[in-house]
Amino acid sequence: MKKLYGIGTGPGDKELLTIKAVKKIQGASVVFAPSNKDKNIALDTVEEYIQYKKVILLDFPMGKVTEKDYINAAQIIYTEIPEGEYGVYLTIGDPMIYSTFIYIMEKLDKNKIQVEIIPGISSFVLGAAQSKIPLTVKGDKFLLMDEFQENMLDNIDTLCILKTMKDKEKILDILENKGFSYAYIKRVSLKDEKILTKKDEIIKDKDYLSFIIGRRKADD
């Protein structure tokens, strides 16, 4: 049987890779990753463990991915992994959090290929550490989203909004009105990491690799 590991490569810092991820990458026959128009952070993070392995970049046009793209990717993955061997599919952060891996995994035929997931440190988990904003303490409710929804905030203590390219001003206005303090964290663990708390600076920034953490309670 063939096998595919979905591997979380973490937020970009090579030292935040798990030992398990490194070992699985080193033993893989083929490495898959989503193709990006500029830098591929997942591949960059693990480059020293890939060396001369076959690397296949799968195309997912940003904002326009169709069901067919995932079916094609699953087909390529199945075809490229030799019988009795395994491949790895790299994702930034964790594979189970807003990742193309989830859709691909669902398109693979479980009778023909086994799937296992090696978690990675998600961007927002590191963001909480870097900004020292706790995500939860006892009794708290935490909300993670990639599409901002005001009507979800009423009983929430902490929230994290990924993919904050659009509507930042509106989001920050609403957070302020509802009593949240916030930080905008960009490129966490990369050399140009920044934590911004001033509204005008946050609104001006346009980095895809960014998220907002908001917290309503006074920290204890």
Ligand SMILES: C[S@@+](CC[C@H](N)C(=O)[O-])C[C@H]1O[C@@H](n2cnc3c(N)ncnc32)[C@H](O)[C@@H]1O
């Ligand atoms: C498709 S989602 C992938 C999430 C990823 N699986 C995770 O666990 O972090 C892409 C979003 O993740 C966030 N992200 C991923 N890596 C990041 C980093 N190094 N710094 C800041 N945000 C990051 C951004 O919000 C970005 O828009």
